[in-house]
Every structure is written in C-alpha cells, then in structure tokens.
Amino acid sequence: MSLAIAHLGPAGTYSEQAASFYLNWLKTNQGTDATLSAYPTIVKSLQAVTTEQTQIAVVPVENSIEGSVSMTMDSLWQLDSLRIQQALVLPINHVLISCADSWDKIETVFSHPQALAQCQQWLAKFLPNANLIPSSSTTEALERIPQIPTTAAISSHRAAQLYNLPILASEINDYPENCTRFWVVAQASQEQELFTPTHTSLAFSTPANIPGALVKALEVFAHLGINLSRIESRPTKRSLGEYLFFLDIEAPVNSTLMASALAELTSCTEVLKIFGSYSVLTVSK
Numbered sequence: 495m496s497l498a499i500a501h502l503g504p505a506g507t508y509s510e511q512a513a514s515f516y517l518n519w520l521k522t523n524q525g526t527d528a529t530l531s532a533y534p535t536i537v538k539s540l541q542a543v544t545t546e547q548t549q550i551a552v553v554p555v556e557n558s559i560e561g562s563v564s565m566t567m568d569s570l571w572q573l574d575s576l577r578i579q580q581a582l583v584l585p586i587n588h589v590l591i592s593c594a595d596s597w598d599k600i601e602t603v604f605s606h607p608q609a610l611a612q613c614q615q616w617l618a619k620f621l622p623n624a625n626l627i628p629s630s631s632t633t634e635a636l637e638r639i640p641q642i643p644t645t646a647a648i649s650s651h652r653a654a655q656l657y658n659l660p661i662l663a664s665e666i667n668d669y670p671e672n673c674t675r676f677w678v679v680a681q682a683s684q685e686q687e688l689f690t691p692t693h694t695s696l697a698f699s700t701p702a703n704i705p706g707a708l709v710k711a712l713e714v715f716a717h718l719g720i721n722l723s724r725i726e727s728r729p730t731k732r733s734l735g736e737y738l739f740f741l742d743i744e745a746p747v748n749s750t751l752m753a754s755a756l757a758e759l760t761s762c763t764e765v766l767k768i769f770g771s772y773s774v775l776t777v778s779k
C-alpha cells in the first residue's frame with residue numbers, strides 16, 4: 495500500500511524536507527512506498543489526515559530559537575483523532591534568495607514568520623530598511639521573486655536550487671545551531687509503533703483558576719521522578735487569562751511510572767488529552 499504524507503507547501507519547504515526524510519526512512523526500513531502532498535497551511539495538512547485525504551502529516555512543532563508553533567499546538571488540541579507517531583529534529587540553515595544584483599537594492603523580504611524571526615538580527619544589520627512581509631511558508635513567495643528584483647525571500651539552499659534562483663547570502667540565521675522539531679502525525683486508529691517510544695506529549699486544562707492548580711499537576715511528575723522536556727501554555731480561547739498546558743514528557747506512555755502519573759493527573763485536571771508516545775529521530779546536517 496502507498497501512503498500519502500501531507501506537509502506545508504509549496505514544494506521546497508522545511509516541512510517538505512522533514513516529510514521527505516520520513517518517506518525515505520519508511521522505504522528503507524519498512525519497504526513502504528509513500529508520496530508527498532503539499533497543503534497551503536499547517537492546519538490544512540493536519541486536516542488532510544482527519545478527512546483521510548492522506549494517512550500522515552509532518553508538521554513543525556518547535557524551533558530552537560523561536561519556540562512553539564502555535565498552529566500545531568492548537569490544532570492537535572482541537573482535532574481529537576490525531577496521534578503523534580514520531581518526532582524528527584532537522585537542522586535549519588536559511589539563505590537569502592533574490593534576483594537583485596546587490597543587497598542595497600532589496601526593499602522587501604518575504605518568509606514564514608518563524609524564518610523572519612530566526613534571522614531578525616541579520617536582517618536588522620544588513621537590510622535595516624527592508625519591509626519584512628510574512629508569508630504562509632518559506633517558499634510561498636519564490637515564484638514571484640524573479641518578476642521583481644527588489645524582492646527577496648528567506649528560504650533553504652534546497653529551495654533555491656529547486657526554483658533555480660540565486661542565493662545572495664548564506665547561513666543567515668542568527669544562531670548557527672538552529673533546529674526545528676517536527677511531528678509525524680496519523681489518525682489514532684492507524685497508529686504504528688516504529689521505534690520503542692521514549693517521549694509522551696499531552697495537554698490539559700485545570701479544573702479552576704485557583705492558586706496551586708498548575709503546581710499540583712506538575713508535582714505528579716516531580717514526585718515520580720519523571721523529567722519534562724517542555725512546558726508551554728496556550729489560551730483556552732474561552733476567556734482571557736484561562737490557559738491550556740502542553741507538556742512533553744521523557745517517558746513512554748505504556749511505562750508503569752507513566753500509568754501512575756496519568757492516573758494522578760486525571761484527578762487534578764479538567765480535560766486531559768494524550769497526543770501520543772513516540773521516539774525522536776535527529777537528522778544530521
């Protein structure tokens with residue numbers, strides 16, 4: 495059977511690179527054939543899985559410089575049927591793509607908000623007067639770059655090759671060790687255990703906005719000696735000042751310790767959703 499993998503498009507995004515790494519991994523390790531399918535937003539690529547247009551989506555979740563991708567967190571909370579099957583960590587090296595003959599001719603720079611943020615110091619130093627325009631992905635503006643030589647885009651080396659466009663500057667991210675974590679997501683009913691899971695991700699709301707409500711939930715993990723690798727809050731969207739808490743936990747969901755933790759957590763949370771248990775594959779440069 496051939497699998498379809500949804501990712502943020504158009505062709506050449508970092509999400510496509512992560513999806514393509516996973517496609518090759520599936521072929522080599524499982525003999526499974528897969529195809530890639532580009533979607534205009536992260537939310538649409540996740541919805542492609544819930545509506546069964548594709549079996550898998552690969553979505554960015556967290557960047558080492560800019561932090562969480564809120565669209566991914568919010569969608570996982572809303573789309574109940576999705577489960578994380580695998581995490582992938584990819585190095586991210588941005589380049590400046592433009593048909594201008596020198597930097598001083600550039601008036602506008604397009605890119606995904608995460609990429610603009612990851613290069614903000616470089617942009618402030620070398621293109622202080624440029625207008626920075628957010629686009630839906632790092633490759634969305636690339637088709638238009640050749641028509642207007644005063645425009646540029648921040649994208650990957652691979653995207654420049656794919657669209658046959660010149661690179662005016664390389665390695666422009668402010669921190670050289672820039673990495674992004676992606677999640678491979680499938681329908682809960684289609685979940686496959688590829689590796690022994692090492693991490694669990696979940697989110698919860700607290701029963702009341704009272705002192706100690708969050709501490710009580712976090713103490714469950716402290717008492718059992720379970721390490722957390724991320725904690726993030728997002729608005730519930732019900733009323734201002736009410737939050738959901740997202741945790742990444744360094745323990746598999748089926749361990750005895752986690753079974754105790756989840757039983758205790760259920761009693762001190764309002765809604766508790768488990769997004770999945772998975773291992774982390776780090777892709778080298």
Ligand SMILES: O=C(O)C(=O)Cc1ccccc1
Pocket residue numbers: 502506507508509510554557586606608609630631632633674
């Ligand atoms: O726009 C892309 O290429 C994406 O896949 C989102 C993104 C943007 C910046 C860093 C990592 C992922």
